[in-house]
Amino acid sequence: MQRSTLDLWVGLFVMGGIGALLVLAMKVGNMSSIGGGSETYALTANFDNIGGLKPRAPVKSSGVVVGRVSGITFDNEKFNARVTLNIEKTYKFPKDTSASILTSGLLGEQYVGLEGGGDPVNLNAGDRIKQTQSAVVLEKLIGQFLYSKASEGGGDKK
Amino acid sequence: MATHKGFSIRGIGARTIDSVLRLGYATRFIARTIASSGTSLKRPRLVIRELYFTGVLSLIIILVSGLFVGMVLGYQGYYTLQTYGSESALGVLVALSLVRELGPVMAALLFASRAGSAMTAEIGLMKATEQLSAMEMMAVDPIARVVAPRFWAGFISMPLLAAMFSAMGVFGGYLVGVVQIGVDDGSFWSQMQSAVDFHKDIMNGVIKSVVFGFAVTWISLFEGYDAPPTAEGVSGATTRTVVTSSLAILALDFLLTAFMFGGV
Numbered sequence: 247m248q249r250s251t252l253d254l255w256v257g258l259f260v261m262g263g264i265g266a267l268l269v270l271a272m273k274v275g276n277m278s279s280i281g282g283g284s285e286t287y288a289l290t291a292n293f294d295n296i297g298g299l300k301p302r303a304p305v306k307s308s309g310v311v312v313g314r315v316s317g318i319t320f321d322n323e324k325f326n327a328r329v330t331l332n333i334e335k336t337y338k339f340p341k342d343t344s345a346s347i348l349t350s351g352l353l354g355e356q357y358v359g360l361e362g363g364g365d366p367v368n369l370n371a372g373d374r375i376k377q378t379q380s381a382v383v384l385e386k387l388i389g390q391f392l393y394s395k396a397s398e399g400g401g402d403k404k
Numbered sequence: 405m406a407t408h409k410g411f412s413i414r415g416i417g418a419r420t421i422d423s424v425l426r427l428g429y430a431t432r433f434i435a436r437t438i439a440s441s442g443t444s445l446k447r448p449r450l451v452i453r454e455l456y457f458t459g460v461l462s463l464i465i466i467l468v469s470g471l472f473v474g475m476v477l478g479y480q481g482y483y484t485l486q487t488y489g490s491e492s493a494l495g496v497l498v499a500l501s502l503v504r505e506l507g508p509v510m511a512a513l514l515f516a517s518r519a520g521s522a523m524t525a526e527i528g529l530m531k532a533t534e535q536l537s538a539m540e541m542m543a544v545d546p547i548a549r550v551v552a553p554r555f556w557a558g559f560i561s562m563p564l565l566a567a568m569f570s571a572m573g574v575f576g577g578y579l580v581g582v583v584q585i586g587v588d589d590g591s592f593w594s595q596m597q598s599a600v601d602f603h604k605d606i607m608n609g610v611i612k613s614v615v616f617g618f619a620v621t622w623i624s625l626f627e628g629y630d631a632p633p634t635a636e637g638v639s640g641a642t643t644r645t646v647v648t649s650s651l652a653i654l655a656l657d658f659l660l661t662a663f664m665f666g667g668v
Binding site: 252253255256258259260262263264266267269270271273274275302304 | 452453455456459460463499503560561563564565567568570571572574593596597598600601602604605606610
């Protein structure tokens with residue numbers, strides 16, 4: 247039996263399979279960026295309306311991805327949505343940071359945008375971001391627009 | 405064993421009892437295979453030889469099919485996405501559908517028809533020509549010597565083949581989407597990387613292919629071992645392997661998908 251050739255082929259096969267997995271992990275997946283095991287700390291923020299925000303959506307500050315949304319629950323005391331954000335340990339934010347739910351592009355995915363304030367004290371793990379801005383709901387925006395147009399039209403008639 | 409077959413009530417009962425008996429026998433068979441796989445560990449060359457036949461020889465069909473599936477996904481995905489002006493998400497579509505579903509499922513279906521049927525026919529013929537009985541005469545356990553190495557080879561090669569299928573498919577999608585149609589190279593890869601999660605998508609795909617590998621090798625080895633020792637019996641067993649494996653793959657895929665991604 248041609249043992250060495252057989253071994254060679256099987257070795258190549260196993261190497262190819264592991265190589266394909268590595269390619270999938272590195273090139274296709276996001277092993278190199280956040281989510282691949284880097285240390286994070288949790289912050290919470292309450293929003294009146296989260297729109298279409300989903301768990302695992304990115305958290306960005308000045309366009310840089312600094313973390314991910316880890317959970318969305320309903321707050322039974324404040325009657326609004328409580329969003330938990332996992333922020334990478336290397337990024338620090340001051341106490342008066344404001345969080346808003348933004349959309350990338352017109353119909354793109356929604357993400358949480360953080361904007362740092364000027365407070366010298368930083369947020370610690372488990373802290374709550376107090377200043378929040380809800381997601382823009384397109385229907386409300388159109389409703390407001392129509393309403394203002396209608397009132398303008400009414401003014402003209404008088 | 406009950407033999408009253410037909411469409412009488414008695415026949416239905418006999419068939420039910422038959423299939424339950426067969427399932428019990430199959431479970432006992434796989435338990436014995438796993439229990440007697442010590443020989444495969446002591447003589448890894450047996451497994452390597454089977455890895456060559458099940459894995460290496462399935463490479464060509466897996467790689468070529470992966471490439472074509474990826475290229476077709478590239479075309480169809482582009483056609484749909486450009487209607488919404490979001491053809492830059494082509495990479496996401498190709499990668500997610502391959503890694504989550506098509507890679508494990510298609511690779512397992514091809515594996516069942518390429519390697520599974522060969523395993524069934526080989527073991528069925530060994531049984532028909534009384535090679536298995538001859539081994540038992542020589543105090544060689546045919547399950548440890550013949551069945552277990554094949555089981556481990558199939559179990560090992562299935563996830564590797566699925567990973568290669570997915571990687572090749574992504575490359576095919578890249579060829580069609582970026583090289584031929586002209587989707588932006590950077591957004592193709594970066595959107596893909598931001599959407600595909602290693603643990604949630606890639607590892608779940610690997611888990612799927614491991615489960616499929618187990619199911620397909622189990623079915624094909626059992627069908628071969630249980631085949632009636634005639635030419636007709638072996639051919640029927642080979643057909644049953646492909647049919648049962650394909651159904652098992654698709655049903656398991658539904659269950660696993662509902663389990664893994666159902667909550668999102």
